[in-house]
Amino acid sequence: xxxxxxxxxxxxxxxxxxxxxxxxxxxxxxxxxxxxxxxxxxxxxxxxxxxxxxxxxxxxxxxxxxxxxxxxxxxxxxxxxxxxxxxxxxxxxxxxxxxxxxxxxxxxxxxxxxxxxxxxxxxxxxxxxxxxxxxxxxxxxxxxxxxxxxxxxxxxxxxxxxxxxxxxxxxxxxxxxxxxxxxxxxxxxxxxxxxxxxxxxxxxxxxxxxxxxxxxxxxxxxxxxxxxxxxxxxxxxxxxxxxxxxxxxxxxxxxxxxxxxxxxxxxxxxxxxxxxxxxxxxxxxxxxxxxxxxxxxxxxxxxxxxxxxxxxxxxxxxxxxxxxxxxxxxxxxxxxxxxxxxxxxxxxxxxxxxxxxxxxxxxxxxxxxxxxxxxxxxxxxxxxxxxxxxxxxxxxxxxxxxxxxxxxxxxxxxxxxxxxxxxxxxxxxxxxxxxxxxxxxxxxxxxx
Amino acid sequence: xxxxxxxxxxxxxxxxxxxxxxxxxxxxxxxxxxxxxxxxxxxxxxxxxxxxxxxxxxxxxxxxxxxxxxxxxxxxxxxxxxxxxxxxxxxxxxxxxxxxxxxxxxxxxxxxxxxxxxxxxxxxxxxxxxxxxxxxxxxxxxxxxxxxxxxxxxxxxxxxxxxxxxxxxxxxxxxxxxxxxxxxxxxxxxxxxxxxxxxxxxxxxxxxxxxxxxxxxxxxxxxxxxxxxxxxxxxxxxxxxxxxxxxxxxxxxxxxxxxxxxxxxxxxxxxxxxxxxxxxxxxxxxxxxxxxxxxxxxxxxxxxxxxxxxxxxxxxxxxxxxxxxxxxxxxxxxxxxxxxxxxxxxxxxxxxxxxxxxxxxxxxxxxxxxxxxxxxxxxxxxxxxxxxxxxxxxxxxxxxxxxxxxxxxxxxxxxxxxxxxxxxxxxxxxxxxxxxxxxxxxxxxxxxxxxxxxxxxxxxxxxxxxxxxxxxx
Numbered sequence: 001x002x003x004x005x006x007x008x009x010x011x012x013x014x015x016x017x018x019x020x021x022x023x024x025x026x027x028x029x030x031x032x033x034x035x036x037x038x039x040x041x042x043x044x045x046x047x048x049x050x051x052x053x054x055x056x057x058x059x060x061x062x063x064x065x066x067x068x069x070x071x072x073x074x075x076x077x078x079x080x081x082x083x084x085x086x087x088x089x090x091x092x093x094x095x096x097x098x099x100x101x102x103x104x105x106x107x108x109x110x111x112x113x114x115x116x117x118x119x120x121x122x123x124x125x126x127x128x129x130x131x132x133x134x135x136x137x138x139x140x141x142x143x144x145x146x147x148x149x150x151x152x153x154x155x156x157x158x159x160x161x162x163x164x165x166x167x168x169x170x171x172x173x174x175x176x177x178x179x180x181x182x183x184x185x186x187x188x189x190x191x192x193x194x195x196x197x198x199x200x201x202x203x204x205x206x207x208x209x210x211x212x213x214x215x216x217x218x219x220x221x222x223x224x225x226x227x228x229x230x231x232x233x234x235x236x237x238x239x240x241x242x243x244x245x246x247x248x249x250x251x252x253x254x255x256x257x258x259x260x261x262x263x264x265x266x267x268x269x270x271x272x273x274x275x276x277x278x279x280x281x282x283x284x285x286x287x288x289x290x291x292x293x294x295x296x297x298x299x300x301x302x303x304x305x306x307x308x309x310x311x312x313x314x315x316x317x318x319x320x321x322x323x324x325x326x327x328x329x330x331x332x333x334x335x336x337x338x339x340x341x342x343x344x345x346x347x348x349x350x351x352x353x354x355x356x357x358x359x360x361x362x363x364x365x366x367x368x369x370x371x372x373x374x375x376x377x378x379x380x381x382x383x384x385x386x387x388x389x390x391x392x393x394x395x396x397x398x399x400x401x402x403x404x405x406x407x408x409x410x411x412x413x414x415x416x417x418x419x420x421x422x423x424x425x426x427x428x429x430x431x432x433x434x435x436x437x438x439x440x441x442x443x444x445x446x447x448x
Numbered sequence: 449x450x451x452x453x454x455x456x457x458x459x460x461x462x463x464x465x466x467x468x469x470x471x472x473x474x475x476x477x478x479x480x481x482x483x484x485x486x487x488x489x490x491x492x493x494x495x496x497x498x499x500x501x502x503x504x505x506x507x508x509x510x511x512x513x514x515x516x517x518x519x520x521x522x523x524x525x526x527x528x529x530x531x532x533x534x535x536x537x538x539x540x541x542x543x544x545x546x547x548x549x550x551x552x553x554x555x556x557x558x559x560x561x562x563x564x565x566x567x568x569x570x571x572x573x574x575x576x577x578x579x580x581x582x583x584x585x586x587x588x589x590x591x592x593x594x595x596x597x598x599x600x601x602x603x604x605x606x607x608x609x610x611x612x613x614x615x616x617x618x619x620x621x622x623x624x625x626x627x628x629x630x631x632x633x634x635x636x637x638x639x640x641x642x643x644x645x646x647x648x649x650x651x652x653x654x655x656x657x658x659x660x661x662x663x664x665x666x667x668x669x670x671x672x673x674x675x676x677x678x679x680x681x682x683x684x685x686x687x688x689x690x691x692x693x694x695x696x697x698x699x700x701x702x703x704x705x706x707x708x709x710x711x712x713x714x715x716x717x718x719x720x721x722x723x724x725x726x727x728x729x730x731x732x733x734x735x736x737x738x739x740x741x742x743x744x745x746x747x748x749x750x751x752x753x754x755x756x757x758x759x760x761x762x763x764x765x766x767x768x769x770x771x772x773x774x775x776x777x778x779x780x781x782x783x784x785x786x787x788x789x790x791x792x793x794x795x796x797x798x799x800x801x802x803x804x805x806x807x808x809x810x811x812x813x814x815x816x817x818x819x820x821x822x823x824x825x826x827x828x829x830x831x832x833x834x835x836x837x838x839x840x841x842x843x844x845x846x847x848x849x850x851x852x853x854x855x856x857x858x859x860x861x862x863x864x865x866x867x868x869x870x871x872x873x874x875x876x877x878x879x880x881x882x883x884x885x886x887x888x889x890x891x892x893x894x895x896x897x898x899x900x901x902x903x904x905x906x907x908x909x910x911x912x913x914x915x916x917x918x919x920x921x
Binding site: 050057330384 | 522523524525527528529530531532533618619620621624736737834836837838839841842843844845847848857858861875878879880882883884887888889891892894895
């Protein structure tokens with residue numbers, strides 16, 4: 001029986017294992033050094049905040065793995081011998097494989113800051129980071145202040161976590177506005193306000209110079225590069241992005257760059273070795289995507305794809321239309337298609353913001369053809385299917401707005417803003433779009 | 449990581465209370481204390497004033513506390529520290545409240561004299577005498593233990609319903625649903641029946657809570673109740689006809705259109721208490737597959753049990769016989785059901801065990817009416833919880849906060865809509881989802897479950913392959 005070994009028990013590796021099991025009777029082993037069982041990495045924050053216990057982040061009960069004959073091995077792989085098809089572990093254990101899937105995810109970036117390895121400095125990615133935070137920031141007596149370095153999604157989540165335990169937070173963001181490499185100005189501005197209104201000391205446009213130790217090798221303070229200001233703190237969160245977690249294969253035969261180099265079939269340069277998820281790097285970026293996509297959803301998709309290939313149905317990884325989501329304190333964010341921080345040459349923009357509530361939508365469309373390109377929604381939930389279909393069918397912005405009532409996904413009885421949104425667009429573009437009533441038929445594709 | 453389940457009384461991440469919150473707590477506790485003292489036969493005089501003071505303090509105190517607590521923070525989901533707090537993580541406070549509630553139910557059902565019920569013509573004392581004045585006002589008779597229970601029950605739904613509304617003030621569905629469930633309890637279950645009782649003091653007693661229909665109201669078809677309705681004049685006939693109509697016609701039709709939520713989380717008294725007083729305990733329901741199996745066995749067994757009991761009592765009613773197949777109808781059918789299901793299950797375990805098993809034990813494992821509507825909801829209804837394409841991140845908030853113990857995430861992460869018999873449509877899974885993945889909807893039956901595993905975002909051809917299910921996985 002062919003033995004498939006997967007290194008990494010995150011969403012990518014586990015999805016691959018589940019789908020290989022669906023399709024075949026192969027022997028499957030998942031290796032992890034992090035945890036015994038698969039858990040949802042995106043939910044770590046909720047454990048620290050007390051919304052859930054750690055076991056609630058595990059999507060499958062513990063009997064699930066045995067029942068589906070997926071073997072779990074806890075161990076840290078130090079070396080991959082592709083000639084012998086053998087994995088070597090830190091405890092000198094070895095394991096033979098017939099096919100290997102590398103799904104080791106990411107690790108937090110460290111840019112060689114002085115003091116970046118002190119006690120009390122941590123990322124927020126692994127379960128061990130959570131345990132470390134629990135140790136160094138259990139409450140605001142032990143941790144008088146925390147400093148977060150890096151303004152991305154993990155940074156703001158860490159700010160929310162610490163805030164939930166009433167620990168004062170200073171948030172250092174390199175950009176001039178939160179996440180404005182990704183978000184257009186208006187959305188970014190709304191998130192700045194949300195961060196500040198939660199009592200976070202947000203510092204925009206600053207970099208970390210160094211982290212200073214006390215006499216016991218623990219964090220004492222940080223220094224800001226631009227101003228030289230020293231801020232006393234007990235915890236430093238490094239959240240300036242992540243990189244593929246692939247140190248253990250750097251000296252193997254497997255070709256790597258930032259990540260493990262893979263072709264469109266998620267195959268590496270070595271036969272029978274594949275890489276998926278955060279640690280995989282495409283030779284050629286797919287469409288507007290980055291060669292490395294450290295996103296939950298893409299990890300899941302790669303897992304589904306590689307399972308087909310391994311089970312005698314070799315198919316390329318073809319992600320559909322881009323989508324993503326996040327939550328910034330109390331503001332939910334969904335995005336469908338592409339809406340860049342700065343409009344491209346051919347793009348026009350339409351922005352609507354609620355006068356008092358924290359809600360806005362931002363649409364990108366082609367100046368000339370009026371084709372819909374993408375949308376950001378803050379504080380309003382929208383139907384994934386609706387925009388996916390609009391993108392596939394290359395609908396115009398006018399069509400998208402005309403049927404916007406079909407898209408709304410807010411809970412029942414919520415106030416609907418579609419009429420206001422359409423009126424604003426008509427006003428700005430001299431169009432005469434009439435909002436159509438919500439239609440189940442269209443939503444469910446019962447007819448076209 | 450599990451150090452939070454310690455037996456410490458305090459939350460390790462204490463939140464300091466400000467003076468307004470403290471005032472609210474003091475008022476609420478003082479109000480409760482008046483009732484506790486009365487139970488111990490220490491009465492503050494005049495009783496008719498102090499019972500109103502007690503109710504007022506509880507109501508105002510809760511409102512002041514909740515208003516201050518939630519308005520201090522920005523609106524949004526407020527589940528911080530839920531698993532750290534002694535009351536809500538099955539620690540000392542939780543157990544204490546559970547034990548006190550359980551004892552209260554035991555006394556109420558089987559030893560009401562310890563609560564002060566006057567027996568053999570003696571006047572009331574203890575807790576019950578406190579409510580004589582209110583009972584006299586409605587129906588010119590001293591309070592029974594059931595009148596006291598109904599009053600306190602309504603007070604709990606009202607006070608903690610207001611708290612719930614502050615907590616979910618950003619969510620229109622929750623606000624409307626909670627308003628309806630409070631009004632429903634206050635008027636349909638409490639004020640109107642009590643006033644009708646007072647107006648019809650000549651006719652024999654029958655249940656006047658119009659929404660408390662058979663089989664939840666298990667004694668509806670018992671001989672004494674049928675007789676009392678038949679001898680209850682126009683009103684009695686009205687309740688008899690409406691009671692049967694509600695169950696046979698109204699319930700299936702409404703459940704077809706909106707699911708069982710119209711009853712379970714919008715109207716029902718058990719649901720009303722669960723959604724308001726029980727809200728802090730919703731995450732304690734078991735999500736295990738084994739719990740789901742137990743649930744299906746239990747709830748359907750209770751359904752069969754009540755059906756048999758009802759057939760037997762009706763047989764007895766129409767034949768005038770006290771026996772069925774040689775067994776005493778009262779001793780072998782009505783009494784065990786009333787004891788085991790009516791008292792033990794729905795009262796003692798159903799409410800007393802809130803802090804241990806979650807707030808919907810009865811609704812999930814026992815209620816025959818919920819079981820009946822659940823079958824309709826599962827197989828013939830427009831209601832579903834829609835999953836938003838491929839947006840689920842498997843975080844587990846939805847499953848954790850499902851009071852019915854549904855593993856919502858198991859469906860959402862597959863892109864499947866949720867159609868489960870036990871869902872009461874409280875809407876909290878949708879509220880706590882950090883990615884906006886879930887929406888309660890009444891849509892066409894076609895495409896209701898959407899069982900295609902379509903996780904949007906991936907290649908369509910691949911999804912077709914994925915959906916060629918080769919194994920039950």
